[in-house]
Amino acid sequence: MFMAADWVVKAVMIGLLLASLVTWTVAIAKQYELRKASAAERAVHDRVAGLRSLEEVAGAQQLGHVALVTEALEELKQSGNALADAEGVKERIASRFQRHEAREARRMTRGVAILATIGATAPFVGLFGTVWGIMNSFIGIAESQTTNLAVVAPGIAEALLATALGLVAAIPAVVIxxxxxxxxxxxxxxxxxxxxxxxxxxxxxxxxxxxRIGE
Incomplete structure (x- = not known):
């Protein structure tokens, strides 16, 4: 059916197959990235939760270079002459943490938006291929001056294949x-x-x- 299809329908099918390939590539890569990042973050959280002071965190192996710890230490260093204002220090550190969380969220969502695009557009791209194929089938009916189903059925089947490929590309993209x-x-x-x-x-x-940091 693919080889007999019109070149526009072929282009639609190839595009949908490429979109499906992109979906599964992103799925595998992002799943690995998220699993690794979450495991590392959970290990940091479990270790930090068991300590009593920031000095212990800064001195602990593999924790001194954690981004959140670095942000806290940097703010304490820059606030070295204003440590008496405890609420102000905590507010500034919390602000740094919020920006770090936003950066982390942006990093984790990188590449995921394309899945939403594929999920939203693939059915319509497939439908376009179907409409184009059926249009050609009707043109074939007009040219052959016959309504014999055997004449137009192959073209309609090729057109419907485009819709099927659109759903094959869209459904996994939305779920993932x-x-x-x-x-x-x-x-x-x-x-x-x-x-x-x-x-x-x-x-x-x-x-x-x-x-005592920054003093």
Whole structure:
């Protein structure tokens, strides 16, 4: 059916097959990236939650270079002459954490938006191929001056194949997009939990007067 199809229908089918290939490539790559990032973030959160002060976090192996820890230490360093204003320090650190969470969310969603585009457009692209193929079939009827189904059936079958390929490309794209949306939301919540745990450590240190960074 593909080889006998009109060149426009062929182009539509090839485009939909490429879209399906992109969908599964993004799915595999993003699943690996999210699983790795979430496992690393969960390990950081579990370790941070068991410590009593930010100094312990900064000195712990594999935690001193964690982005959230670095953000907190940098703000404490820049606020070295204003540590008496504990609420102001915590507010500025919280602001840094919010920007970090936003950057992390943007990084995790990179490449996922194309799935939404494929899911939204693939059925209509397939429908375009179907309409074009059926139009050619009617032209064939007019040229052959016969309504014999055997004459037009192959063209109609080729046209309907385009619709089928559109659904094959769109349905997995939508399902995978929704799956990643949930996973990215869960990952961002985990980052927020880690940020909250570090902010609690900063708050404790400020209340104890234990912060010496930047002095």
């Amino acid at each position: 997009y929704n799956h990643f949306t949930r996973q990215i939301t869960a990952h961002r919540a985990l980052v927020a939990d880690t940020a909250a745990a570090i902010l609690r450590l900063v708050s404790r240190d400020l209340s104890r007067g234990m912060v």
